Amino acid sequence: MxxxxxxxxxxxxxxxxxxxxxxxxxxxxxxxxxxxxxxxxxxxxxxxxxxxxxxxxxxxxxxxxxxxxxxxxxxxxxxxxxxxxxxxxxxxxxxxxxxxxxxxxxxxxxxxxxxxxxxxxxxxxxxxxxxxxxxxxxxxxxxxxxxxxxxxxxxxxxxxxxxxxxxxxxxxxxxxxxxxxxxxxxxxxxxxxxxxxxxxxxPGLVNSTAYRQLVSRNGADMKQGDNVLIWGASGGLGSYATQYALAGGANPICIVSSTQKADICRRMGAEAIIDRTAEDYRFWKDAHNQDPKEWKRFGTRIRELTGGEDV
Missing domain, CATH: 3.90.180.10 (Medium-chain alcohol dehydrogenases, catalytic domain)
Known part of the structure; x- marks a missing residue:
């Protein structure tokens, strides 16, 4: 070698x-x-x-x-x-x-x-x-x-x-x-x-995955003005998805779990960011049961960032 x-x-x-x-x-x-x-x-x-x-x-x-x-x-x-x-x-x-x-x-x-x-x-x-x-x-x-x-x-x-x-x-x-x-x-x-x-x-795996999901004809076929929900937006896959959304004229709604991760999204140019830890979302009541009220609260928060539109 x-x-x-x-x-x-x-x-x-x-x-x-x-x-x-x-x-x-x-x-x-x-x-x-x-x-x-x-x-x-x-x-x-x-x-x-x-x-x-x-x-x-x-x-x-x-x-x-x-x-x-x-x-x-x-x-x-x-x-x-x-x-x-x-x-x-x-x-x-x-x-x-x-x-x-x-x-x-x-x-x-x-x-x-x-x-x-x-x-x-x-x-x-x-x-x-x-x-x-x-x-x-x-x-x-x-x-x-x-x-x-x-x-x-x-x-x-x-x-x-x-x-x-x-x-x-x-x-x-x-x-x-x-x-x-x-x-x-x-x-x-x-x-x-x-x-x-x-x-x-x-970039290979995460970039090609984000491209397929959002941009390709076999994926979401993202268009200008679309609201795109990106969970884990500061990670490998999520950061590429955020950049594709921004470059394509879409509106990324970035979901993160800390202020540091929120800052990463802001540095990429994203504005609509939900820090689920800071906003204390508790989607699960216990290991087996979700809390529908928390998901509804989450949906309301998303619509506040999109002018009332769904993603």
Whole structure:
């Protein structure tokens, strides 16, 4: 890996130089282990410690299949997929890997007693499999997280409807929190030249999710003047949603849980902000019963910010 990284950082390597680099037999990766899956049983979510479940392991480089690429990871990022995986919530991800492994002999590679996690990356292509024509060793890329087979017509107009759609690094193995990642070539996009590796690696999952939900023809088809309710508006997904709403001429109603988070929304340009902690909303009477009066109070507050309109 050291030779690969120094070649990338030299800045003057050619595609042939990358193709000639020998692949290591193994690489370092952040993993969870199958035999740890029950370690947090009986604990509340807040008491589960990812430092106990996450491992830095040396793992074997996976076999490269048709339509795939091996990428040297220069930067990755943490999103809620990785958080859930590390807590084994809402259930351990090894069930995903087992089901994927039954799809085909090639998919069987993913069904392992360890899971290399991570659903974002920016890096450099090292190798491409048969049938890959758009990418070559040395290409600087970012990867989005949607892994699809596209063998069913259901997914041709909207890849999220592919019956075999999975989230890479969450429902598949060999994710981005590692020195090398295995991706499908249709996950790759050119890395923007003006972004650092870290900047390019950060937005993938949350930005594409917010875009799909609000902007795309398969989502809400947001228009100028729309009131858009954004829960958790200062987080990774919510902050992109807020910026899309503002850039598109919509009116984001930002729901946050602290004054610091409210300030983040104001710095993005949002004006309609509800701090649910400061306004003391108690939506649940207990663990099993909601309070309809609180939701009505919440609705009234939203309409105060929208001139009486619904979102």
């Amino acid at each position: 050291r030779e690969i990284v120094s070649t990338i950082l030299s800045g003057n390597a050619k595609p042939g130089d990358y193709a000639a680099l020998p692949l290591p037999e193994s690489y370092r990766a952040v993993t969870v282990h199958k035999d740890d899956a029950g370690m947090f049983e009986g604990l509340d979510s807040w008491d589960k410690d990812p430092r106990k479940s996450l491992h830095l392991d040396e793992v074997a480089v996976p076999e490269l299949g048709p339509g795939e690429a091996l990428v040297a990871v220069m930067a990755s990022s943490v999103n809620y997929n990785s958080v859930w995986t590390s807590l084994f919530e809402p259930l351990p991800t090894f069930g995903f890997l087992e089901r994927y492994g039954r799809l085909s002999p090639l998919a069987k590679r993913h069904d392992l007693p360890y899971h290399v996690i991570g659903s974002d990356l920016a890096g450099v292509v090292l190798r491409t499999g048969a049938g890959v024509n758009s990418w070559k060793p040395g290409d600087e890329v970012v990867a989005h997280c949607l892994s699809v087979e596209l063998e069913s017509a259901d997914g041709h107009n909207d890849t999220m409807l592919d019956p075999e759609q999975r989230i890479w690094g969450f429902e598949t193995n060999f994710g981005g929190l590692a020195e090398i990642a295995l991706v499908k070539s249709n996950q790759l996009m050119p890395k923007p030249h003006h972004l650092t590796w870290e900047e390019a690696a950060s």
